[in-house]
Amino acid sequence: xxxxxxxxxxxxxxxxxxxxxxxxxxxxxxxxxxxxxxxxxxxxxxxxxxxxxxxxxxxxxxxxxxxxxxxxxxxxxxxxxxxxxxxxxxxxxxxxxxxxxxxxxxxxxxxxxxxxxxxxxxxxxxxxxxxxxxxxxxxxxxxxxxxxxxxxxxxxxxxxxxxxxxxxxxxxxxxxxxxxxxxxxxxxxxxxxxxxxxxxxxxxxxxxxxxxxxxxxxxxxxxxxxxxxxxxxxxxxxxxxxxxxxxxxxxxxxxxxxxxxxxxxxxxxxxxxxxxxxxxxxxxxxxxxxx
Numbered sequence: 001x002x003x004x005x006x007x008x009x010x011x012x013x014x015x016x017x018x019x020x021x022x023x024x025x026x027x028x029x030x031x032x033x034x035x036x037x038x039x040x041x042x043x044x045x046x047x048x049x050x051x052x053x054x055x056x057x058x059x060x061x062x063x064x065x066x067x068x069x070x071x072x073x074x075x076x077x078x079x080x081x082x083x084x085x086x087x088x089x090x091x092x093x094x095x096x097x098x099x100x101x102x103x104x105x106x107x108x109x110x111x112x113x114x115x116x117x118x119x120x121x122x123x124x125x126x127x128x129x130x131x132x133x134x135x136x137x138x139x140x141x142x143x144x145x146x147x148x149x150x151x152x153x154x155x156x157x158x159x160x161x162x163x164x165x166x167x168x169x170x171x172x173x174x175x176x177x178x179x180x181x182x183x184x185x186x187x188x189x190x191x192x193x194x195x196x197x198x199x200x201x202x203x204x205x206x207x208x209x210x211x212x213x214x215x216x217x218x219x220x221x222x223x224x225x226x227x228x229x230x231x232x233x234x235x236x237x238x239x240x241x242x243x244x245x246x247x248x249x250x251x252x253x254x255x256x257x258x259x260x261x262x263x264x265x266x267x268x269x270x271x272x273x274x275x276x277x278x279x280x281x282x283x284x285x286x287x288x289x290x291x
Contacts, residue, residue: 004154005140005161007059007224008051008066008233010039014144014154016231025049025148033068035092041065042138050141052224052233053133055164058199059224059233062137062164064108064128067195069235073126073220076237077193078111080218081124088113090126096181104180124191127177131200132169135162166203175253186216186245195220198238205251207243215242 006014011031012021024031028047030039041063042048051066052059067073074090082088094110097103109126140162144154174194185192198221207219219241224233 003161004156005053005137006050006144006154006156007054009141009144010049011051013226013231013233014148018231025145030065031069032065033071034065048138048141049145050137053137053162053164055199059226060164060199061130061197061222061224062133064130066130067128067222067235072235072237073128073193073195073222074109074111076220076240077109077124077126077195077218080193080212080215080240081111081191082113082122086113086121087115096184098180098184104184105177107181124193125181125185126193126195127181129169129174129177129194129196129200131197132165132173133162134165134168137162164199166200169200170204170252175249178249178252182217182245182249191216191218192245193218193220195222197221198223201241205254205256207241207251208247210242210244212242214244216245217243217248219243 004014008014010021010024010029012018012024023029028039028049029037030049032051034040038044039047039049041050051063052061054060061067071090078088088111091110091112092108094107095103096105096107107125108128110123111126112123113121115121140156143156147154174196178194182192194217196219201219201221210216212218221238221241222235223238225236226232227234
């Protein structure tokens with residue numbers, strides 16, 4: 001069964017066979033403003049050049065660098081951070097320390113406004129969150145790269161297809177980023193922006209919105225739209241959601257409780273298995289009483 005999981009490889013749909021697309025694949029280049037011309041995902045010397053995968057027919061971004069197309073995210077964030085008539089630029093991968101000098105992590109992108117003498121006037125943080133993958137994406141990637149020039153195209157078994165893992169993306173990446181780095185920025189009263197795909201945002205708890213004038217965070221939501229004429233996916237803004245910091249963090253990091261009885265039932269089952277399979281060696285209270 002052919003169930004292709006690869007939406008983009010080295011920036012192009014896998015059925016795009018133009019000379020330009022083949023040049024990027026052959027030279028393992030990144031067209032989305034990586035810090036160097038080449039793709040460096042996973043391994044610099046053997047990069048995993050998958051920018052996005054298909055999930056239920058939708059292209060899902062799995063590489064954070066993919067969001068840098070035309071620097072649309074920086075332009076959108078700047079409109080939330082600064083007034084329209086200021087000069088600004090962006091700085092990538094800026095380390096953020098806490099009061100004790102311990103690192104809270106690197107900020108993906110810091111936007112800085114400056115005056116005519118180049119002095120910093122203001123700044124805001126922009127975090128980029130792609131989606132984690134469950135399963136192995138390197139196997140279909142390597143299979144495609146070795147067979148891409150064949151006339152019969154690329155086929156892959158559906159049972160081994162990688163899947164988008166939205167839950168891990170929020171719990172292991174997004175929530176800790178907001179808690180540690182976001183808490184420091186909030187204490188400094190600095191605005192924050194988060195760039196992510198609409199489908200990922202829709203898996204989060206429903207966030208209480210706020211007027212833009214009172215918002216601490218702008219959630220910049222994008223999708224990949226297929227440009228059929230050029231057979232390229234284009235990063236396109238869907239909408240911007242504004243929230244305050246503390247309510248958003250509380251909603252994202254607080255799990256909704258299930259039924260306690262369901263948990264008790266699990267405990268009872270495990271206890272039964274333990275007692276049936278491993279009878280106690282030590283005498284019980286009943287044994288001591290009878291003796």
